[in-house]
Amino acid sequence: MLLVTGGAGFIGSNFILRWLEHANESIVNLDALTYAGNLENLRPVEHDPRYRFVRGNICDAALVADLFERYRPRAVVHFAAESHVDRSITGPSVFVETNVTGTTTLLNTAYRxxxxxxxxxxxxxRFLNVSTDEVYGSMDRESPPAKESTPFDPSSPYSASKAAADQFGRAYARTYGLPVLTVRCTNNYGPRQYPEKLTPSIITRAAAGLPLPIYGSGRQIRDWIHVDDFCSALRCILAGGRPGDIYNVGASNEWENLAYVRKICAVLDELRPRAGGGSYADLIEHVHDRPGHDLRYALDSSKLREDLGWKPDVDFESGLRATVAWYLEEGPGVAL
Structure with a gap:
């Protein structure tokens, strides 16, 4: 039995679906179903006897303790988090509550x-703590990708809260011996993501003929990995990762935001040409940049590749095409 937190969100739901395809092991999904969580993401397994859903908050220590006692999990896979940078800028307190307090509550209950x-x-x-590349902060264009030992330098309230949660996991491993595995990943793309994030936002707005806002120059660089590849990395780390260790997960697939959006537009031009002609890229509009916007994130995943033999399998071009097609077919009603 695995206890998964935040399993109704983007990465969590994809992890559960892929896990139940690859393993004959049950999952309990604890999710508060805040705005970004949606049980429609898990409709394919809602009647699977290996899957159980519990609505609740990771800050609820009594509920979490009851789940451990009732289901006796052999591992925790911790996704639950507030994750949108813009929301963290306008309202940081909930990020501290969920990402820091919630994670420490979960760690403390797991430890006991x-x-x-x-x-x-x-x-x-095992306690698998899912972190982010944003804890390393902004990088220069010429800098080598961040290693697991690269110092933290978070820029936003979101990344600061994730850095704190990450370090609490590390502290529980060092101080108490709890077998925590820390995973830091680059930007995920794929199906079932809430539309406020860049990939589904661009697809759904373009399909509706709306402007496509790009922060500042659009030259910020991100490394993109398909969510199925990240889920395979998580399974690999859960199976063979060394307790107490950190694993970076990236695809070495860096794109400037503007170029990435143009690639999405090119796929849309092919799959659903605009009625009036022209490219969806014509809808791009540059808007005032986000405060503290990091220039570049990139991760060195050589440790994961060399120690555990993992590698990404999804080709970027085909993965992006499939992602665009999914949102066009399913629409925002399922993606929400």
């Missing part, structure tokens, strides 16, 4: 549960 396990189960237990 872990202490009471028989020796064999105790040795096998």
């Amino acid at each position: 549960y872990w202490l009471g396990l028989p020796d064999e189960e105790k040795a096998d237990f």
Whole structure:
């Protein structure tokens, strides 16, 4: 049994769907169903006897303790988080509550549960803490990708809250011996993402003929990985990762935001040509830049590749095309 937090969100729902395809092991999904969580994402498995959904908040220590006692998980996969940078700028407090307080509540409950396990189960237990590349802060264009040892330099309230949650996980591993695995990943794209994020926002706005806002010059650089590749990395780390270790997960697939949006527009031009002719790229509008906008994120994933033999399998061009097609077919009603 796995306990997954935030499993109704983008990455969490894709992880659960892929997990139940690859493994005959049950999952309990704890999700508060805030605005970005949607059980429609998990409709394919809602009647699967291996899947259980519990609505609740990771800050609720009594509920979390009850779930550990009732279901006896052999691992926790912790996705639950507030994750939108813009929202963190206008309202940082909820990011501290969910990302920092919620994570420490979960860690503390897991630790107490872990202490009471028989020796064999105790040795096998894992707490997989899902972090982000944003904890490393902004990089120059010429800088080498961040390694697991690169110092933190978060820029936004979001990345600061994730850095704190990340470090609390590391502290529980060092101080208490809790077998925490820390995972830091680059930007994910793929199906089931809430439309406020760049990829689904551009697709759904373009399909509706709306302007496509790009912050500042659009020359900020991100490394993009398909969510299925990230989920395969998580399965790999959960199976073979060394307790206490950190693993960066990236696809070495860097694009400037403007170029990335233009690629989405090119796919849209092919799959759903504009009625009046012209390219969807004509809808691009540059808007005032976001405060503290980081120039570049990039991760060195050589440790994961060399130690555990993982590599991304989804070709970027085909993955992006499939992603655009998914949003065009399913529409924002499912993506929300």
